[in-house]
Amino acid sequence: MSKGKFYITTAIAYTSRKPHIGNSYEIVLTDAIARYKRLQGYDVFFLTGTDEHGQKIDEYAKAAGVSPKAYVDKVAGEIRAICDRLNTTYDKFIRTTDDYHEKAVQKIFQKLYDKGDIYKSEYEGMYCTPCESFWTPSQLKDGKCPDCGGEVHPAKEEAYFLRLSKYQKQLEDYIEQNENFIYPESRKKEMLNNFIKPGLQDLCVSRTSFKWGIPVPFDGDHVIYVWIDALSNYITALGYDPDGSGELYKKYWPADVHIIGKDIVRFHTIYWPIILMALGEPLPKQVYGHPWLLFGEDKMSKSKGNVIYADDLCDLLGVDAVRYYLLSEMPHANDGSITYSTIIERFNSDLANTLGNLVNRTIAMTQKYFGGVLPVNDQCDDAFDPALKDAAMAAVQKADDCMTTYHIADAVEAVMNFAKACNKYIDQTMPWSLAKCEAQKGRLSTVLYNLTESIRFLAVLLTPFMPETAKKIAEQINCDILSYDSLACFGAYPLNHPVGTPTPLFARIDAEKMMAEIEAKQKKAAAKEKTFAEIEGIAQIGIDDFAKVDLRVAEIKDCVPVKRAKKLLQLTLDDGTQKPRTVASGIAKWYKPDDLIGKKVIVVSNLKPAVLCGVESCGMILAADCSEDDVKVVFVDSSMPNGAKVR
RNA sequence: CGCGGAGUAGAGCAAUCCGGUAGCUCGUCGGGCUCAUAACCCGGAGGUUGUAGGUUCAAAUCCUAUCUCCGCAACCA
Numbered sequence: 001m002s003k004g005k006f007y008i009t010t011a012i013a014y015t016s017r018k019p020h021i022g023n024s025y026e027i028v029l030t031d032a033i034a035r036y037k038r039l040q041g042y043d044v045f046f047l048t049g050t051d052e053h054g055q056k057i058d059e060y061a062k063a064a065g066v067s068p069k070a071y072v073d074k075v076a077g078e079i080r081a082i083c084d085r086l087n088t089t090y091d092k093f094i095r096t097t098d099d100y101h102e103k104a105v106q107k108i109f110q111k112l113y114d115k116g117d118i119y120k121s122e123y124e125g126m127y128c129t130p131c132e133s134f135w136t137p138s139q140l141k142d143g144k145c146p147d148c149g150g151e152v153h154p155a156k157e158e159a160y161f162l163r164l165s166k167y168q169k170q171l172e173d174y175i176e177q178n179e180n181f182i183y184p185e186s187r188k189k190e191m192l193n194n195f196i197k198p199g200l201q202d203l204c205v206s207r208t209s210f211k212w213g214i215p216v217p218f219d220g221d222h223v224i225y226v227w228i229d230a231l232s233n234y235i236t237a238l239g240y241d242p243d244g245s246g247e248l249y250k251k252y253w254p255a256d257v258h259i260i261g262k263d264i265v266r267f268h269t270i271y272w273p274i275i276l277m278a279l280g281e282p283l284p285k286q287v288y289g290h291p292w293l294l295f296g297e298d299k300m301s302k303s304k305g306n307v308i309y310a311d312d313l314c315d316l317l318g319v320d321a322v323r324y325y326l327l328s329e330m331p332h333a334n335d336g337s338i339t340y341s342t343i344i345e346r347f348n349s350d351l352a353n354t355l356g357n358l359v360n361r362t363i364a365m366t367q368k369y370f371g372g373v374l375p376v377n378d379q380c381d382d383a384f385d386p387a388l389k390d391a392a393m394a395a396v397q398k399a400d401d402c403m404t405t406y407h408i409a410d411a412v413e414a415v416m417n418f419a420k421a422c423n424k425y426i427d428q429t430m431p432w433s434l435a436k437c438e439a440q441k442g443r444l445s446t447v448l449y450n451l452t453e454s455i456r457f458l459a460v461l462l463t464p465f466m467p468e469t470a471k472k473i474a475e476q477i478n479c480d481i482l483s484y485d486s487l488a489c490f491g492a493y494p495l496n497h498p499v500g501t502p503t504p505l506f507a508r509i510d511a512e513k514m515m516a517e518i519e520a521k522q523k524k525a526a527a528k529e530k531t532f533a534e535i536e537g538i539a540q541i542g543i544d545d546f547a548k549v550d551l552r553v554a555e556i557k558d559c560v561p562v563k564r565a566k567k568l569l570q571l572t573l574d575d576g577t578q579k580p581r582t583v584a585s586g587i588a589k590w591y592k593p594d595d596l597i598g599k600k601v602i603v604v605s606n607l608k609p610a611v612l613c614g615v616e617s618c619g620m621i622l623a624a625d626c627s628e629d630d631v632k633v634v635f636v637d638s639s640m641p642n643g644a645k646v647r
Numbered sequence: 648c649g650c651g652g653a654g655u656a657g658a659g660c661a662a663u664c665c666g667g668u669a670g671c672u673c674g675u676c677g678g679g680c681u682c683a684u685a686a687c688c689c690g691g692a693g694g695u696u697g698u699a700g701g702u703u704c705a706a707a708u709c710c711u712a713u714c715u716c717c718g719c720a721a722c723c724a
Contacts, residue, residue, distance in 0.1 A: 263719080329659085342659070345673060353686060361683035368682070413672085420687095427688040432681065504684055567723050586723030607724055620724040631723090 006042040007252040008034050011260040011268075012051040012094065012233050015075040016060055021326075024082055024310040028326045029290060029408060030259045031088035035464035036403050038089075039484045045252045047237050048083060049094030050076040054226040058212040068212045072097060085311045087319050087467060094237040096214075096229055104236040105229050106217040108279065109205075111242040113218070117163045117278040118205060120219075159208070160222060164200040167274045171200075174273065174283060182269050183288045183406070203271065231272045234258065235281070242279070255284040262289040288406055313343075316514070320466035321347050321506065327465050328412040340518055344511045355419050355458070355469075356505035361426065362451045363476055363502035369435045373498045374449050377442040384428045388450055389490045391421040392457050396487050399461055415461045422454045452477055453493040460487055469505060476500045550606040551622075551646035553636055554581065559593035562615050569593065570615050573603060576643015581605075584617035590631050600636045602646055 010030045013019060027048055034046040052072040061071035076095055083090060094101060112118040175181055206222035207213065213223030232240075238253055239246025245253075260268055268287045276283050313322045325343050328350070366372055395418035402411035425447075434444040459473040460482050474482055478500045479493060486492045554573040557580065562568035567586040575581045583603060602622045609618045622634040 342673085345658090348684095349673060352684060357684055357686050359683095361687080363683095365682050423687055424689095426682075427680070430680080430682090435682085502683085506684085508684055508686085562722090567721095584722090584724075589723095604724075610724055612722065612724075617724060 002043050003041045006037045006044045007255045009047040009234050009258050012049040013079050015050050015052045015072040018078045021308040021310050025326050027083050027088050028323050032464045046090045047092050048090045051230045052097045053213040055210045058210050082310050085314050092237050094233050101236045102214050105214050105232050107242050110217050112278050118160050121161050122158050159204050160206040161202040162205045164202050167277050168200045180286050227267050254282040257286040259288050265289040320469045327408050344509050348508050351506040352508045358419055358422050360502045363499050365431050366448050366499050374445050376495045377445045388425045392490050456493050551602050552605045553640045553644040554603040555600050555642050556596045559596045574642045581618050583619050584612045584615045
């Protein structure tokens with residue numbers, strides 16, 4: 001029985017590097033919602049994928065010494081593998097380098113251009129010829145180029161713009177008329193007050209500074225702005241085509257909800273709706289900006305070897321435990337945190353003790369007292385029974401309320417609270433005591449039946465969150481009545497029906513032992529990282545490339561903090577020339593001026609000057625990244641003369 | 648004074664909009680039970696709600712100041 005269609009998407013993941021566990025939250029969250037909707041009978045289409053264009057990827061690929069395409073193929077593969085490992089049921093995995101997507105995006109761009117909503121204009125500014133850079137009047141320093149201090153002249157560069165201004169009123173009306181469009185509420189105010197009401201400026205939607213993108217169809221010098229490219233995936237994946245869309249598109253668009261991180265709400269609630277309005281297509285019904293998963297103790301960093309990846313965690317604890325943790329630990333509005341000790345704690349207390357033990361003890365008792373088959377009886381009810389049944393029905397209702405507002409953690413909690421109610425029911429009814437008296441057999445049978453039926457409720461309710469566990473529970477109670485509709489009333493579990501064998505669902509974890517293992521693993525990873533990993537994959541250069549870098553010994557004569565900058569120190573160096581050299585360095589966190597004055601360092605003397613927080617920096621001093629959060633300047637012997645060339 | 652978020656029991660969070668006995672989970676301590684995975688059930692201890700003022704009969708909640716932490720931006724040449 002279908003309740004209608006439900007189209008749900010994640011943001012597509014940027015293929016800059018392998019995602020850690022925090023990045024994996026979104027796909028699990030979306031999967032839980034998708035599974036829940038399917039369970040309820042919706043015709044669900046669940047889309048995820050990867051965003052593979054842009055300057056950053058171009059740069060990463062260069063650093064790795066491979067082509068952008070080879071780079072994104074590798075990372076997209078890793079991302080997809082993690083989605084699969086997390087047992088997510090996406091219906092389609094789109095890549096923005098897919099041929100059909102690129103073609104459709106070009107058509108979209110063309111259509112908007114033909115319609116006049118994208119227009120060619122000029123990016124105006126002050127141009128510095130030697131630096132090949134544009135500057136706005138406010139960036140200029142005394143009317144000169146802030147980079148080199150040279151003359152600038154007014155110049156124009158052509159670019160394509162999207163007419164956001166035209167749709168401002170229409171967007172504002174849509175947001176105000178559709179209360180739930182931007183969710184949660186707080187983000188809606190943020191968008192309206194900060195961006196829309198002050199007035200939208202037309203958006204520059206093409207780039208000429210790099211090539212790794214989809215070319216503008218009628219102007220090969222430009223590539224399409226990555227956000228136009230990326231956002232379009234929600235419709236190109238369904239076969240949207242300005243000249244006539246496919247069946248999937250007709251069936252599923254508009255999206256019922258876009259699940260995205262809170263940092264990209266702006267793109268999804270301003271640019272995206274306007275693109276759709278310009279195309280004449282309906283707008284998504286809702287955009288949910290979820291919070292981020294942060295890291296409790298230390299910051300994760302490769303060099304410490306403590307980056308938590310979803311697949312490693314799955315190896316350690318099992319997929320469902322990871323899903324359970326992500327879904328139950330993340331608050332609805334605030335950022336959540338993750339540590340190994342909280343994962344283990346939750347695993348033991350919720351999964352092993354509350355849930356696993358409940359299933360185990362119930363089935364064990366059924367086997368022990370009735371050989372696994374509960375005889376039909378006349379349902380000897382007791383005072384505790386209505387409370388249990390009410391709790392079951394309440395859990396279904398509460399979970400549903402929470403799921404529809406995307407309070408996933410609360411929905412999970414509602415289900416686990418019911419498991420606790422079952423444990424309490426066992427203590428109240430004391431089956432072991434009933435078993436001692438033959439006259440109580442009927443009552444005992446009723447109690448165990450109620451428990452088995454309750455466990456069936458749990459199996460169904462847990463399906464969206466822990467699909468494998470739900471399946472295992474169903475097997476142990478030997479029951480395939482698992483539809484959502486079967487929760488309409490208490491008592492669908494068949495009478496006189498054999499249960500399976502009790503097998504622990506989750507083995508308790510010895511926290512100390514596991515922490516020791518993890519630490520050992522991290523040490524190993526950190527050691528490996530320091531010696532090899534950073535060096536592997538770096539593109540090789542020739543001696544002539546190196547010769548371009550001019551390194552000199554210099555003495556730090558003076559050092560002051562830079563105003564308005566947290567990380568910068570301004571150094572004055574004696575590099576052997578007559579002229580003192582000023583260099584800005586981002587080491588304020590680790591060094592005080594007094595630590596540096598009088599010391600000798602190595603300076604890259606022929607680096608193009610740059611202005612940082614108002615300070616003109618001519619060159620840079622060498623320093624080592626000792627770990628993610630520790631930097632040490634390379635000091636050299638004081639006997640080296642200032643200005644000596646280092647090679 | 649760049650923008651924003653957050654400071655509540657040992658830990659993680661709720662209550663804050665719209666003032667009215669500060670709740671929940673984990674841990675801890677005590678008790679109970681013995682079907683079960685040292686599990687389960689009950690109870691206790693633990694908080695002058697970051698700090699200082701103010702408004703009020705009454706402040707975690709409203710106002711002012713201040714400190715700290717975290718994102719973003721800027722910036723790590």
